[in-house]
Amino acid sequence: MSSEIVTFDDPTGVGPPIELERLVVPEDVDVAEQRLIKVPEPDPHYVDLGMLYRFARVEAVRRTNPEGYLPVHVAVRGHMGTGKDHDIEQFAARLGLPYYRIPLTGEVRDVTLIGSTHLHGDGKGGTESRWEDGDITRALRGPALVNLSELNAAGAETLFALHGLLDRYGAIDLPTGETVRLRGDVRVFGTMNPTDLRDYAGTQTLNKAFADRWIIWEKDFPDSEQIEKMLSVRYPHMRDAYVEAISRLAVEVNDSFNEADVEVRVETPISLRTILDRLPIGLRIHENSEDPLRLAWEEFVLPHVDTYDRDHYETVWNAVVRKGPGEKPF
Ligand SMILES: Nc1ncnc2c1ncn2[C@@H]1O[C@H](COP(=O)(O)OP(=O)(O)OP(=O)(O)O)[C@@H](O)[C@H]1O
Numbered sequence: 001m002s003s004e005i006v007t008f009d010d011p012t013g014v015g016p017p018i019e020l021e022r023l024v025v026p027e028d029v030d031v032a033e034q035r036l037i038k039v040p041e042p043d044p045h046y047v048d049l050g051m052l053y054r055f056a057r058v059e060a061v062r063r064t065n066p067e068g069y070l071p072v073h074v075a076v077r078g079h080m081g082t083g084k085d086h087d088i089e090q091f092a093a094r095l096g097l098p099y100y101r102i103p104l105t106g107e108v109r110d111v112t113l114i115g116s117t118h119l120h121g122d123g124k125g126g127t128e129s130r131w132e133d134g135d136i137t138r139a140l141r142g143p144a145l146v147n148l149s150e151l152n153a154a155g156a157e158t159l160f161a162l163h164g165l166l167d168r169y170g171a172i173d174l175p176t177g178e179t180v181r182l183r184g185d186v187r188v189f190g191t192m193n194p195t196d197l198r199d200y201a202g203t204q205t206l207n208k209a210f211a212d213r214w215i216i217w218e219k220d221f222p223d224s225e226q227i228e229k230m231l232s233v234r235y236p237h238m239r240d241a242y243v244e245a246i247s248r249l250a251v252e253v254n255d256s257f258n259e260a261d262v263e264v265r266v267e268t269p270i271s272l273r274t275i276l277d278r279l280p281i282g283l284r285i286h287e288n289s290e291d292p293l294r295l296a297w298e299e300f301v302l303p304h305v306d307t308y309d310r311d312h313y314e315t316v317w318n319a320v321v322r323k324g325p326g327e328k329p330f
């Protein structure tokens, strides 16, 4: 079987292309078939804003590293809807790795992640206890890209269970006595929201010892050029006036989110889901009306914003567009 090479280009045009061999899930892997269906489909509308290329650089070093095993794991930190999980998923798609996204919400207990012992009937009227893998353990049993999402929502107990996995020890010890090692074809990633002043219910500052086990990279809000690119890849027929107006609105709102002055700043950023999914639906629904952008804004953007924040959103609207483009959106 010939191996396939995937090429990662630097979107800034500075670095050289990076070529990596795509994984072929070996057929002798126990659950090969279930793993194969976990390899994500490439998103034809995905635009690499730089993150995929950065992942590929780490991956290239990892594969050639003469010192052997590298206990490095990349965590992406950014505000809601900046595309963190999507980057990681698309990296798995390019590399052909089965993708396991495991949210570490506060509710999740280490038994869910690691596993637990269950009682089963033994068929002779008695019971026997049997170990059942939890989500992480199951993922680690074969080639995988594990995305531990919402790292900073996890409780301390959950984090401690993962310490050994993420450092030089590179393994999880099960209560059964079994040691599950990090295989050479397993990658661990994570995502989290920044814990600044803003409201991400259930998140906390990352435990220092836990944070020290990661490479933490920031994911900023996209700039206007990047938004325009993503919009026109996804909606090739959207008229320029709309592409520009939407990208300016998003950039202004998100700049205002980063503003220190509480008097003028907005408390809810505009996510890529709003920009790429919801607003365009609104434009289609209202395409024959007089001001499709305004109606889409009212119906698909403002309801996501807390009432006290609407004034700030409207200030941005008035400063940036005031009246939507006087042509059809598509
Ligand atoms: N680089 C990209 N190119 C095209 N579309 C993207 C890109 N990144 C994200 N998207 C779109 O934006 C949506 C939101 O991305 P994603 O769910 O990864 O955000 P997130 O940062 O993980 O958000 P949250 O913090 O709320 O979990 C995706 O479903 C996808 O449609």
Ligand SMILES: [Mg+2]
Pocket (backbone or CB within 6 Å): 084, 085, 149, 191
């Ligand atoms: Mg996410």
